[in-house]
Amino acid sequence: MTVALLAAWQAAVWLFALPPFILPGPLRVLAALRDNAGLIAHHAAITAAEVALGLVLGVALGAATAIGLAASPLARALLRPALVATQALPVFALAPILTLWLGYGLASKVLMAVLIIYFPVTSAFFDGLMRTPRGWLDLGRTMGASPRRLMWRVRVPAAVPALASGLRLAAVYAPIGAVIGEWVGAAGGLGYLMLLANGRAKTDLMFAALLVLAALTLALYWAVNRGCDRLTARMA
Amino acid sequence: MSAPGVTLAGTARFGGTALFEDVRLSLAGGRWTCLLGPSGCGKSTLLRLIAGLETGAAFAGEVAASDGRPIAGRVAYMAQDDLLMPWLDVAGNVALGARLRGEAADTGRRDALIARLGLAEHARKRPAALSGGQRQRVALARTLMEERPVVLLDEPFSALDARTRVDMQELAAETLAGRTVLLVTHDPAEAARMGDAVWLMEGGALHAVPVPGSAAIRPVSDPETLRFGADLLTRLRAA
Numbered sequence: 001m002t003v004a005l006l007a008a009w010q011a012a013v014w015l016f017a018l019p020p021f022i023l024p025g026p027l028r029v030l031a032a033l034r035d036n037a038g039l040i041a042h043h044a045a046i047t048a049a050e051v052a053l054g055l056v057l058g059v060a061l062g063a064a065t066a067i068g069l070a071a072s073p074l075a076r077a078l079l080r081p082a083l084v085a086t087q088a089l090p091v092f093a094l095a096p097i098l099t100l101w102l103g104y105g106l107a108s109k110v111l112m113a114v115l116i117i118y119f120p121v122t123s124a125f126f127d128g129l130m131r132t133p134r135g136w137l138d139l140g141r142t143m144g145a146s147p148r149r150l151m152w153r154v155r156v157p158a159a160v161p162a163l164a165s166g167l168r169l170a171a172v173y174a175p176i177g178a179v180i181g182e183w184v185g186a187a188g189g190l191g192y193l194m195l196l197a198n199g200r201a202k203t204d205l206m207f208a209a210l211l212v213l214a215a216l217t218l219a220l221y222w223a224v225n226r227g228c229d230r231l232t233a234r235m236a
Numbered sequence: 237m238s239a240p241g242v243t244l245a246g247t248a249r250f251g252g253t254a255l256f257e258d259v260r261l262s263l264a265g266g267r268w269t270c271l272l273g274p275s276g277c278g279k280s281t282l283l284r285l286i287a288g289l290e291t292g293a294a295f296a297g298e299v300a301a302s303d304g305r306p307i308a309g310r311v312a313y314m315a316q317d318d319l320l321m322p323w324l325d326v327a328g329n330v331a332l333g334a335r336l337r338g339e340a341a342d343t344g345r346r347d348a349l350i351a352r353l354g355l356a357e358h359a360r361k362r363p364a365a366l367s368g369g370q371r372q373r374v375a376l377a378r379t380l381m382e383e384r385p386v387v388l389l390d391e392p393f394s395a396l397d398a399r400t401r402v403d404m405q406e407l408a409a410e411t412l413a414g415r416t417v418l419l420v421t422h423d424p425a426e427a428a429r430m431g432d433a434v435w436l437m438e439g440g441a442l443h444a445v446p447v448p449g450s451a452a453i454r455p456v457s458d459p460e461t462l463r464f465g466a467d468l469l470t471r472l473r474a475a
Contacts (some may be wrong), residue, residue: 043303062470084340122262124450133317133319135315135317135319136319136321138284138287138289138313138315139313139319139332141288141289142287142289142311142312142388143332143335143336143337143382144309144333144336144337145337146337146338149335149336149338150336150338153336154321154336157321157323196362197475234323235322235323236322236323236364
């Protein structure tokens with residue numbers, strides 16, 4: 001499949017005699033990858049750091065919000081409409097503002113990643129927390145469990161599969177957030193490198209950076225998915 | 237542990253319609269009371285009211301213990317679903333109550349109960365690795381671990397196959413002896429075997445049914461018990 005795609009790609013380049021600044025062939029992209037390995041690795045490390053930090057922070061904040069909402073009807077009444085309303089605002093549109101406030105460094109990209117994964121994680125985990133089987137809650141109540149222990153020892157473990165589906169989404173979304181942040185204004189990262197290469201008509205380098213970004217996202221998804229599978233298996 | 241009697245008296249309504257009206261159910265202290273009725277007749281609601289659980293119905297009346305002390309905190313609950321936590325092993329599930337109250341579990345008593353119910357070799361297994369009958373034995377061990385004088389059983393044996401069900405009935409009768417037990421069931425044969433007293437719930441009303449002279453738990457093949465079961469079935473069908 002991959003080989004066929006690559007062959008079709010190379011064939012298209014030859015057949016239509018596309019100039020390399022429009023569509024470089026895979027061989028040319030690989031060559032750019034090899035020639036710029038150090039440069040790409042440097043920028044990939046920056047993006048990876050943004051994504052990792054964003055993922056950890058975004059999941060922690062999302063999970064904490066979900067537990068807070070599930071624990072308190074008052075928090076649900078006050079915060080849930082606000083939370084949904086914030087989703088009417090495209091996160092992408094905030095990128096320039098975040099760059100203005102937080103500068104060209106890591107912080108604005110991490111925050112973009114956090115913002116983009118916060119809602120899916122909160123929403124998935126919250127749904128899981130509100131769907132604890134009634135029998136378990138009944139049992140806990142007759143046993144004299146406090147709401148707090150019922151939360152931590154029954155509702156949270158029971159909602160782990162729901163949290164896992166939120167995490168899987170987050171793993172795919174977080175790199176999008178980081179790259180958008182880089183496009184708006186950055187001093188490094190794969191998104192920044194792509195813009196830079198584009199500006200200098202180094203399309204092969206742009207494709208090489210894109211390739212590495214895709215590989216990074218796939219690797220992240222694979223790792224998170226595996227972790228989630230293990231966690232879910234332990235809980236079920 | 238001296239087990240008090242329990243009385244529930246009152247009316248429960250769902251919206252405008254009465255689920256049951258002006259009923260009075262009394263459970264004799266230290267005895268098995270069976271509450272028999274068709275599905276959806278409100279018998280589980282009665283049990284949940286005694287347990288102090290959410291019912292969705294508006295209840296006007298009272299639930300009282302014969303010793304005048306509150307019932308809350310003196311009730312153990314077991315349902316048709318074993319309600320085992322899949323992320324805890326058998327030992328963890330048996331000691332769930334202590335875990336949920338933030339107390340240290342009495343591991344000696346826990347292990348003794350696990351052994352008594354024939355689960356010693358499964359103590360470290362997760363519920364998913366057990367059969368339906370074994371899982372329900374774990375649920376029974378968890379119920380016993382609570383050491384509550386009042387035990388409320390909501391059709392705990394109805395999902396088991398016939399042989400396992402009879403075994404579980406005997407095990408439950410033996411291990412819960414001396415406690416005030418309410419067994420809600422839709423199985424007349426089960427009520428006939430298990431009840432020191434049997435109540436029939438029909439059309440929102442409760443009737444006490446006279447039971448055979450022999451003491452519960454009655455043998456499966458006892459002719460009098462079989463006839464009693466058949467009578468109960470007949471009354472259930474007529475209701």
